[in-house]
Amino acid sequence: MSRALLSVFVFALVVAVLAYVPFIAGSYGITLGIGMLGYVTLATAWALFSGPTRYVSLATVAFFGIGAYTVAVFSENMAYPLLLAVAGAIGLAVALVVGLATLRLAGVYFVIFTFGLAELIRQLVTWYEVNVTGTLGRYIFLPVTPEGIYWQLLALATTAFLISWGIGRSRIGLALKVIGDDEVVASHCGIDIARVKLALFAVSAVLITLVGAIQAPRWTYVEPTIAFNPTVSFLTLIMALLGGANRLTGPLLGAVPLFMLFEWLSANFPNHYSIILGLVFIAIVFVLPRGVLAFVEENWRRWRKSGVKNLPAVAE
Amino acid sequence: MKNLERRRVLRAMALAGTVAATGLLAGMTGAAMAQDRTSVKIGYAISKTGGNAGGAGITTLPNYKLWVKDVNDAGGLELPDGKKLPIEVIEYDDRSSAEEVVRAVERLATQDKVDFILVPWGTGFNLAVAPLFDRHGYPQLAVSAVTDKAPDFVKRWKKSFWMLGGGHDYANALASILADAKKAGTVNGKVAMISVADGFGIDLVTAARPAFKKAGIEVVYDKTYPGATSDFSPMINEAKSSGADAFVAFSYPPETFALTQQAQVAGFSPKILYLGVGTGFPVYGKNNGENATGIMSLGGIDPNNKMNAEYRKRHEAVTGVAPDYWGSVITYASLQMLQEAIKRKGLDKAAVSAELASGAFQTVLGETKFENNQLRQLWWTGQWQNGQFVGVMPADRNGASKVILPRGDWKKK
Structure with missing residues (x-):
């Protein structure tokens, strides 16, 4: 009981410390913090659905872009909180429609579909803007400071983390694990597979949409190629996988170091960034195929074992 | 029991990672060196890779390189007291990503503390970084940005200059x-x-x-x-x-x-x-x-502007490629304006911005001047x-050629 209390306390402390960062860090620190929190939230939200179900989704940027674009379209006629609510609602609606239609797909078909989805939405937005509104590229002039964006993202990251924690300890979390292991078994156990998957997909999509909505004011100018940049999907995936998508802190442990690495590489090796990044990815796949956490756990066990073996010798 | 312990260790590691990262953020923002000035730091983030690399690689980047070489070959940037300081370049690749260009410019302004920042390529990216240039007080000579909203932007960001019309x-x-x-x-x-x-x-x-x-x-x-x-x-x-x-x-x-x-x-x-x-x-x-x-x-x-012709020749000789016939020469002229404004006002960003807005400059375009922070002497x-x-x-502009119509039929090769 006290241990649970302790972890709650530590979690609250970390959030509080992070919330205090804008007061001591300069504007560059806040910029870094925004990028990092953004990817932590994206990776956590991604892992929320894709971790237990093992449905590899490349639709991250579809929802991210929907969020950004919604803010761009309505920024002049709506109050800011309402704007976020509308963005979330649109993300939810799209997720439900898409989820109903596609969560029956499995394996590589789902991957391909989600990748196509991002492109489909981008083309739809482009088509609409070209043929209906006659402008491409929208301006966002919102009085949101970088600090404001940072705190909003922190709140969102905390929410994503809590949701992930809650689901992991609930019936729906167990149901998801069963689905991930074997769908046939799951349905024989009486789990409503479609509903569980859809619910998770929707929650994950709303979180991702909100990240896009919150970050958009930083760009001032949004056009489909900027909002629907597929790199976002890939980076999220890689971060979550690096940390370990099946664990609560996995995405966090993947997103933070990778983001720092990207930043360090682009600051110090601007001309060799892509080459080094490619090598790093290859290394990750070879050395840590199941994520940092799994790697640490295994070695921890091995180390413990050898530690136990050696112990008598020391004692003697 | 062991299981619990392991979990605790992992959790502790997660926390440590996060806290370390945060600490690193705070630490990195700290250090700045105060030394005698031996150079003028000029920084830019440009798309060297990704979708925008083609345009940036033709119109923008070669001109940055040419200008830095021209200035440094002549002994450096001249300051009001006649002293010349060489340019030290800090260059980042924004990888054609809006988020990255924002971060790179923030880095240039707050970490590298450069004296002046040159603009990225493209309308979207110039707008993405405009609030940053404004907040940190840098003049923004936006060349590769075609926008009808320039008059509005000028009101919003007083140190922004829009050089390619709408x-x-x-x-x-x-x-x-x-x-x-x-x-x-x-x-x-x-x-x-x-x-x-x-x-x-x-x-x-x-x-x-x-x-x-x-x-x-x-x-x-x-x-x-x-x-x-x-x-x-x-x-x-x-x-x-x-x-x-x-x-x-x-x-x-x-x-x-x-x-x-x-x-x-x-x-x-x-x-x-x-x-x-x-x-x-x-x-x-x-x-x-x-x-x-x-x-x-x-x-x-x-075609009869000798300075422009000379610029085109030098561009090809130095960078190995010929400049394009639209944004290239404007890009180089924007750099000359910056150089001349620094010569008149020094490294004070606000004074340089004011000089850019009000002064007249000799560039490869001839005499160049902003009207309401916009360059209007352009070939439409x-x-x-x-x-x-x-x-x-415009046909009534000095040096305009007469339009020849109709164009002839395709010649068979």
């Missing part, structure tokens, strides 16, 4: 050429128009529709195509059968090149042919030779004549 300027110039040609009986006043479904194409086509209408030009064919289209034969055939003898394409470079080739294959030779970005690339003239003659586009140069329309892409609109 869609309306180019569309109106084209409309008046078409109207004159119709009046002279050269063409029948019907135009077929296609545009790329991207920022540039949409901006221009939405400006062109009312401009053509006002000029009494009838648009008989008006289609938008998605970016990276490679087969234009259906559109060319439809345009050919539409009865129009003027063809306008607000296109991007790959499509501009493809359109030129495919129009020749289809035997479509309109009396007026206007294509988009890419027409002003030197390689376009080289590839098409005689056939380029008479083709019109945005931009242009004054250019035409290939005698192997050069010369400015024809």
